[in-house]
Amino acid sequence: MLDVLIIGAGVTGSFIARKLSQYQLSVLLLDKENDVGNVTSNANSAIIHSGYDPLPGTLKAKLNVRGNQMFDDIARELDVHFKRVGSLTVAINDEQMNMLADLVKRSKENGVPASLLTKEEVLRMEPHISKEVKGALLAPTAGVIDPFNLVVHCVENAVDNGVKLHLNEEVIDIKNNSDYFLVKTNKEEYQSKVVINAAGLYSDKIASMIEEIDWKLIPRKGEYFVLDHYDVGLVNHTIFPLPSIKGKGVLVSMTSSNNYIVGPSSEPNDDVDDVSTDSYTLSEIRRQATELVPDIPFNQVIRVFSGNRPTSTRHDFIIESAKSSKFFINVAGIESPGLVSSPAIAEYVFENFISKLFNLVKKENYNPCVKKYHVLNDMDVHSRNEIIAKNPEFGKIVCSCEKISLGEIKELLSRSVPPKTVKGVKRRCRAGFGKCQGGFCSPLVTLILAKHYGLSPLDIKWDKDQSNILVEEVKKL
Amino acid sequence: MIKRDLVIIGGGSAGMAAAIEAKKNGIDDILILEKDSVLGGILNQCIHNGFGLTEFKEELTGPEYLSRFANQVDELGIEYKLDSLVLDVSENRLVTYSNAHDGVVTIEAKAIIFATGCYERGPGAIQLAGDRCSGIITAGTAQKYLNIHGFLVGKRIVILGSGDIGLIMARRMTLEGAKVLCVSEIMPYSNGLNRNIAQCLNDYNIPLYLSHSVLRVEGKKGRVEKVVLAAVDDKMKFIPGTEMEFECDTLLLSVGLVPYVSLLDKLHADMSSTRGAKVNDQLMTSIPGIFSCGNCLHVHDVVDFVTDEGRDAGRGAANYIKGLSNKQKHLEVKPGNGVSYVIPQFIETDLNNDITFKFRVRKPIQNVFVNFSSGEELVHKVYKQVLIPSEMVMIKISKEKLTNVKDEIVVSIKERE
C-alpha cells in the first residue's frame, strides 16, 4: 500500500514529490511519458515570472509571488541554471501607458517590487527596443530558468530521497475503495491511500475517473521561436507587451542558456497531443515581437516549437480535494505562471492537504541538494583539466556546437533519472541544442545510448516510444 | 604557453590542403586540430564518386580523394591531433582546444586558418510547419548514419530541397532499398548540379517538383506518417488546391548549408552575407593573422575548389608568418547586379600574380557579361553563356589590370543585348 501516488511528473508533480520526500511516506510518481517533464513543462517560455500580473487574491497571484521567492534556493539546491534578469513590460502608446499605471497598482497589491521607467530609461537599458516605446514596468525579480533540468533534477532529488518513479505508465482507471484508491495503469495496479492528480493536460480526464467535475480544461497552444546564442546583446531583460485576456502576450527574452526565445502565441487547441507549428501563427508572432524589438535576427532561428497549456474554465489554479474524497487531490489548470508557482504549489498542497491526512515524521537523512553536475562550460580551465585527468572522456567533445563532452553525457546516464532518448540527452546537457540542432552529434548520441542500454541503435528513440530514428541495418549477411 | 607558427582548425579537404601548401611554402611548425577521429571531414561519408576531376583528372570517391591528401600530410610530417575540438580562439591568436589526452590546452599561434566546414540548415531554420516528430532529418545526417554506421533512417522518403546532398542521398537510399517518393524544391530551379538531377533522380524515376514546398508534416505518434506538399507562387506563398499528400516515414531536408564559424562570429570578425568571414586576397579575415577557407568561408559545390582555396589560405598564412603580407592598399570588392556575393571582399596586397574572383549569381541566367567595374570604368568583362546559382563562378584577372583600380571594384551581371 502506497501512502501517496502522484499522477504526472511534470514540474507540478515533481515539486510535490520532492516536498513529500522530506517525510517518511511511501510515494510513487507516475508518468505516461518515457521521460519526466516531457509535455507542458518541456515547452513553455521558461520564465520565472515576478507575479505583478495575476489578479490579486487569486491562487495564481499568491503562489506566483511565493514561488518566485523560493527560486534562488531551488536553483542552488537542484543545480539548475537560473538568472534573475528582470522583466520589462513595455507600453508603445498612451493607452498602454495608462494600463501600465494599473499594473503598478496591481504589483503593489500582489507584493511584487516594480517601478515605472520613462522612455529614456527604457532605451538606455534596452537599446534594441522600439523607439516608439513610451515607458515600461520594470519587475526586477523576474528570472529565466532551464525548465528541463528544473524538472529532471527535482525528480532526481525526490528519487534520491526515496520517491519511486515509474515512467511509461498511463493511468487508465481509478477506483475509490473507501480506505484506499485502486489505480490501474497500462502495466500495473497500485493501491494508495492518497492520490494527487497533477496530470497537466490530462488532469480533467484523471479527475473524472472518480467523480463528475465542474471545471473543464480548454488548452491553449503557444508556438515559439528559439534563436542561437547570438552575441548582439539583443535584450537583457524579458520583454513583455501589455497583458491581455489571452495571456501575457508575445515576449522576447534571453534564456538561461543565452539563447533568445520569442513567443508564445495563444490559441485554443482541442487536441492536447497536437504540438505542431504553422507558418501563419509563426509569422503573426514575428509581427508582434518586432513591434517591441524591431531588429530580432530571425536568420538565427534554430528551432520552432509549440506547447499546450492546461488553461481551465476557472481561470485560476485548481488545487482542491475531490468532492467525494479528501484523499484525492486535484492540482489542475496549472497554466502560466505554473513553472514559477510549482514549488509554492507543492508547499500549498502539503500544508493544506497532506499534512492534515498523515501523522508525518521527517526523514533524518533528507538532502535537499542534488549531487553537483559537472558542466564543463561553467568551469574554469583548471577544474576542467582536473576532471579530464580523472576521466579523459570529459576531454572528448561530442557536441561541437554547445561543446558538450562524452563525460558529461555518460554522467547523465549514471544518475537516478537518466535519459533514455536522444531528446532526453539534449534536454539535460544541451548536446544537440546548438546551431546544427544535432545534425553532427545525434548519430554519436544514438550510439552512446545504444551501447549504454545494450540495445541496437534501431531501438533508440528520439522522443516518444514510436519515434525511432533508424529503421533498418543495411548489409546484414 | 605552447607556441606554434600555424594552427589549422579542421582537418578536412580545406585544412589538409592548407597545411600541405603552408609546409611547401616554408612553414614547418604546423598543427592541424581535427574534431573527428579521422582526417578528411565530411568526405569520409561522401562515398559517391565524382571528386578529383580538376585535381587528379580522374573520378574518385570521397574517401579515396581525402586519402591522397591524408597521405601527403603524413609524408610531409605535418602534425595533427584527432578528436580535438577547438573551444575558443582569441583575437591575439590564442587557440584553446580540448581532447581526452591533452585536456584543455591553449596554444599561441602566429597564424590561424579556419577550415571548419559548414553545417546543414534544419527544420527550425526553415520553420518547417507541422509535427516535430522523428523522421525529419537533414540529408547529411542521414548520409552519416548510412555510409558510416550502416543504418537507413527511413524506407519511404520525401526530400525537401534539391541541394546536392539531398540528390546524392536520393540515389544512395534507393540503392540500399528505400523508396524515394519525390524531391520538392521551393525555387523554380534546382539548387543541385544538373548531373546530379540526371544521375540521381532521372535514372531512378524520382520526380522533382519545382516551386513546391512542404505545407506540413504529420506524425503525432512520434514518427513521420505523412508529408503534404503544395505549389508556391512567385512570392513563395502556397497555392490553395495544389496539395499533394505522401504517406512516408521520413522527410529528408537538403535546404542549404551554412559556414560553421561561430568562433569567428564571437570574435566579431567582419562577416559576409555568406555567413562566412570577409577575407582579403590572402584569405585573411578582418582579424590579422586569422584566415578562412573552404566551406566555412563560403559553401562550395566541388571539392576540388575547396582544396584549391585551402592552398590559397595556406600560402596566405605562410606569407603572413614570413612578414610578407603587409597591407599595401585597400580595394573593396562588392557584389553588384545579379551577384549574391564575391570572394575575396578586399584586395590588400600585391602578392598574387592574378586574382581569382569567386562568386555566385542570384538566379539562373543566360547570355550575359560579367562586368568588373570601378566607378565608371569597366576593368574587365567576360561573356558567359549560362550561369546558375548552384555553380560557383571563378574568373581570374591579372594583377596589371587591377593596378590602377582605386577604392572599389563591383562585380555585376549584364544581359547581352
Next chain:
Amino acid sequence: MKEFTCIVCPRGCRLKIDDELNVTGNSCPRGAEYAKNEVTNPKRMITSLMRVKNRENCVVSVKTSNAIPKGMIFQVMEEINKTGVNAPTNIGDVAISNVLNTGVDIIITKNIK
C-alpha cells in the same frame, strides 16, 4: 534527336544527339563519348557499402571499377549486399572480381585497420 544532361563532370552540359550519333552541346570529348554510350549502351558507376565481417558494427565503402550497364544496377547491388569482406581493407582491394561477368570489379574505397 535525344537530349539529356551529361553526367561526366559537375558541369552538367546539356547534350543533344541525333540518329547518326552526332553530338552537340558537349564541352569536351568525354561528353560526346558519354552521349553515344547513353543511346547505345547506357552505363553507370555505382558506389555502395559492404559489411566488414570481422569488425563490430562496421561497413566499408566500395565502388565499381568501371561503369556497369544501367539495367544491371540492382542485380549488382544484390551481389554487393550478400558479400562481406574482412578488415584490414585497403583502397583499391578487389572485393568482388568480375561481378556478374560484367568484366567490372567491386573495389574497396576506404582503408579500415
